[in-house]
Amino acid sequence: MGGGTTQSRPGPPRQRPGTPTATSTDLPAQYSLAKILGIWAAAALPMGLGYWVITPAVADGPYDTVVLATGTLAAGLVWQFVLAMLILRREEKSVGPSAMARRLWLQVPRDPVNGRPRKRLLWLLAPLGIAFVLNMMYLAPAIQNLQQHLLPGLAPLPFQDAETLFSTEVAPRMEGAWWFLALFLTLSIFNVFLGEEFIFRGILLPRMQGVFGSADWFANGVLFGLYHLHQPWTAGGIMLTSGLIMSLPVRRYRSMWLSVIPHSIQTVIVFGMLLALMRGTA
DSSP states (O other): OGGGOOOOOOOOOOOOTTOOOGGGGOOOOOOOHHHHHHHHHHHHHHHHHIIIIIHHHHOOSHHHHHHHHHHHHHHHHHHHHHHHHHHHHHHHSOOSHHHHHHHHTOSSOBOTTTOOBOGGGGGGHHHHHHHHHHIIIIIHHHHHHHHHHHOTTOOOOTTOSGGGGGSTTTHHHHTTOHHHHHHHHHHHHIIIIITHHIIIIIIIGGGOHHHHGGGHHHHHHHHHHHHOTTSGGGHHHHHHIIIIIIIHHHHHHTOTHHHHHHHHHHHHHHHHHHHHHHHTOO
16 A cells, blocks of 8 residues: 555654753843943942042041941942842843842853753862862962062051951950941852852853953953952952852853852851951950
């Protein structure tokens, strides 16, 4: 019955369930250089204003300087969160969890080939965390010393270095000052997550490739280092850390968690030191 057999035409290949569509790895709308620099300035300038203008003008002595500097930095970081939410609302018409996860890459790391979520990529946090600590202990201080040698004018103002907090003029007054610990925790949450990371790895990084191409992660690290107008003597080491250890993994695997968690390591260390200070055991 060969003559009566009807031969079916091949249709388009069926897509297997769970296979991402072509749009899953498409680039979002990209920012212009002017918009990138505008957002950078909106985040950076209030931080520099608090450190170089407000704190020296108002503070009287080391204790006031430590308290006011911490407060102005916290205010600047809270502003960054507000700025990120304003941008998110304008672009996504929402600030809900799904919009934040999509736009800011607050998601499980994605396979760079097919865009699928891969929980096992979270194991990258181990080497990234180790690299962050090693940089913090050895490489960043060496770069900072070199930078201060080449540019001696970029140094902390009086009483505004980290050692002042643990000095004999300040440390005794911090014993039992739990309000300061609460202030530090507020600063820290916005520093390592809701402020700096939202702006630089969440808002900016996904939309920098249009200007910088495959070097977008490097440019993001440079901008993050230069953003530290309130700590310009640390800019060199921060550029290296944020570029290689934070921006590059976030860009490749499209997950902000790969920068938020390593960025939090320093905060945990300082929190332990402050807790000892509050208890009078430092």
